[in-house]
Amino acid sequence: DQQVKQNSPSLSVQEGRISILNCDYTNSMFDYFLWYKKYPAEGPTFLISISSIKDKNEDGRFTVFLNKSAKHLSLHIVPSQPGDSAVYFCAASPPTGGSYIPTFGRGTSLIVHP
Amino acid sequence: DAGVTQSPTHLIKTRGQQVTLRCSPKSGHDTVSWYQQALGQGPQFIFQYYEEEERQRGNFPDRFSGHQFPNYSSELNVNALLLGDSALYLCASSPPGTDTQYFGPGTRLTVL
Numbered sequence: 642d643q644q645v646k647q648n649s650p651s652l653s654v655q656e657g658r659i660s661i662l663n664c665d666y667t668n669s670m671f672d673y674f675l676w677y678k679k680y681p682a683e684g685p686t687f688l689i690s691i692s693s694i695k696d697k698n699e700d701g702r703f704t705v706f707l708n709k710s711a712k713h714l715s716l717h718i719v720p721s722q723p724g725d726s727a728v729y730f731c732a733a734s735p736p737t738g739g740s741y742i743p744t745f746g747r748g749t750s751l752i753v754h755p
Numbered sequence: 756d757a758g759v760t761q762s763p764t765h766l767i768k769t770r771g772q773q774v775t776l777r778c779s780p781k782s783g784h785d786t787v788s789w790y791q792q793a794l795g796q797g798p799q800f801i802f803q804y805y806e807e808e809e810r811q812r813g814n815f816p817d818r819f820s821g822h823q824f825p826n827y828s829s830e831l832n833v834n835a836l837l838l839g840d841s842a843l844y845l846c847a848s849s850p851p852g853t854d855t856q857y858f859g860p861g862t863r864l865t866v867l
Contacts, residue, residue, distance in 0.1 A: 645797070673854075684759065684845055684858030685798065730797050741854045742788075742811055745797030 644668045645733050647746035654753050660718040662749050664731030667712065671733035673741055676705060676716045679728045679748070688729075689716070721753045757782070759848050759859035767865045768836050776831040776862045780848030786810075787829040788856060789821060790845040798845055804829055833864075841866045 646665045654660045662676075672693040677685035691698040691705045691714070698705050704717045718725055728750050732743035760779045768774050780787050786805045790798035800813035804823035823829045827848075833840055843863050847856035 677858075682860060684847070684860050686858070687855050732797070742800050742803065742813070743856075745799070747795065747797050 642667070643746070644671075645731055645744050645746040647729075647731050647749050649749050650747070651750040651752070654721045654751065656723055656753055656755050657720045660716075660721045660725065660751055660753065662716040662718075662729050662731070662751065664714050664716075664746055665712060666714075666733050668733070668735065668744075669712070670735040671744075672736055673734045674705070674707060674714050675732045675734075675743055676703075677730040677732060677745075678725075679730065685730055718751075721751075723753050723755050726751055726753050759784075759846055759857050761844075761846050761859040761862050763862060764860070765863045765865075767867060769867050770836055770838060772836050772866075773832065773834045774836060774864060776833075776844050776846075776864070778829045778831070778846030778848075778859060780827050780829070780846075781850070781857050784848035784850045784857070785827050786849040786851075787823055787827065788847045788849070789829070789831045790847065791815075792843040792845055792861070794842070801831070836866045838866050840864065 675690040676688040678688050679685045689703050707714045728748045730748045731746040734741035734743045762777045788803040789801040792798045802812040803810050807823045818834045820832045843861040845861045847858045
């Protein structure tokens with residue numbers, strides 16, 4: 642049973658428009674959420690995170706929104722650029738008392754067209 | 756400053772064999788985690804090493820074992836390989852006092 646779900650395998654967006662990537666989770670113990678970006682032949686790169694005490698975190702063009710009651714988070718990229726084309730993984734971790742251990746979704750492949 | 760490095764890049768083994776994968780963390784990082792990423796899936800946590808001890812472990816059988824050396828580099832060993840062990844194996848390191856994980860490019864293991 643997947644605890645972190647990314648139901649859209651792919652998303653296609655025009656350059657300059659907004660990209661919205663969605664993620665749902667089932668484990669109510671999760672309290673720390675992350676987004677990673679992965680290019681082919683490279684490892685995932687940390688993008689942005691959010692703690693369960695917040696409902697929004699912003700970093701430049703990237704904003705993550707958390708809706709705890711719906712167990713849903715989303716990543717907004719505005720404006721989208723062709724270099725944003727990559728696979729985006731949503732991940733979530735419960736409190737561990739030490740270094741977090743994320744559970745990953747299956748990823749969403751974002752393609753930004755020039 | 757080199758990032759996380761992993762060797763080898765690709766590896767082909769047959770069922771029943773044993774394999775060792777290697778990881779060198781970023782300079783200054785003391786925690787190393789290993790993940791398995793099967794085709795079409797997200798990375799799945801195998802275990803984490805800190806101060807040469809296994810600190811946490813995911814839902815993987817004992818065929819998967821690891822080691823961390825005094826210089827913080829790490830090895831992942833898999834015994835009695837199964838076809839289902841074919842995957843990309845990712846290593847991630849973290850600096851002291853933070854949770855941000857920096858991933859290497861991975862080792863692609865194919866079991867025939």
